[in-house]
Amino acid sequence: DAGVIQSPRHEVTEMGQEVTLRCKPISGHNSLFWYRQTMMRGLELLIYFNNNVPIDDSGMPEDRFSAKMPNASFSTLKIQPSEPRDSAVYFCASSLMGAAVTGELFFGEGSRLTVL
């Protein structure tokens, strides 16, 4: 299995620009999670989907952030407009959930975002 695939691995952009991060989960997994990792705040859960439906987006920092999952094999996290404080590593993870019990998460290698 190819694992969770994220793109781009690195992105450098200027403040105000739109950023789109992409994720392909493991085939057959029914839940997808977006996390953000910084030195100061650690790993923060931004949003998660179950069967392509957003279940909890309470971690999304503000309206500049949006996430979609149009089908079971693709998700995007968009930041518009981007700000320097959005600089972080963004991780996508997928899992096979059952009966609302959290199982093992499989993480991608992350997208390192730098906003100048």
Added chain:
Amino acid sequence: SQQGEEDPQALSIQEGENATMNCSYKTSINNLQWYRQNSGRGLVHLILIRSNEREKHSGRLRVTLDTSKKSSSLLITASRAADTASYFCATDAQGGSEKLVFGKGTKLTVNP
């Protein structure tokens, strides 16, 4: 917040020694998981322990869970330089939540 907190924040040991990392959390859980992250990489699942289990082993890893104290420990025996990484505990919330919340991790350095 149900976020787990690892202790210590950093740990440096010699190859062959044992490494113990601790995790405390605040709310009742269904299970607790430990993950490892090598520098610049994604997190990798190590072991999951359910709330009705007290101890679990996997190779050189031993995890304990004390739900009365809301704490867990991860023991790595006979450490190797390749064990150098950050280790995170993660908890869900009892009651059906699928959210997995991570602590800030313990950075382990194993010196050859």
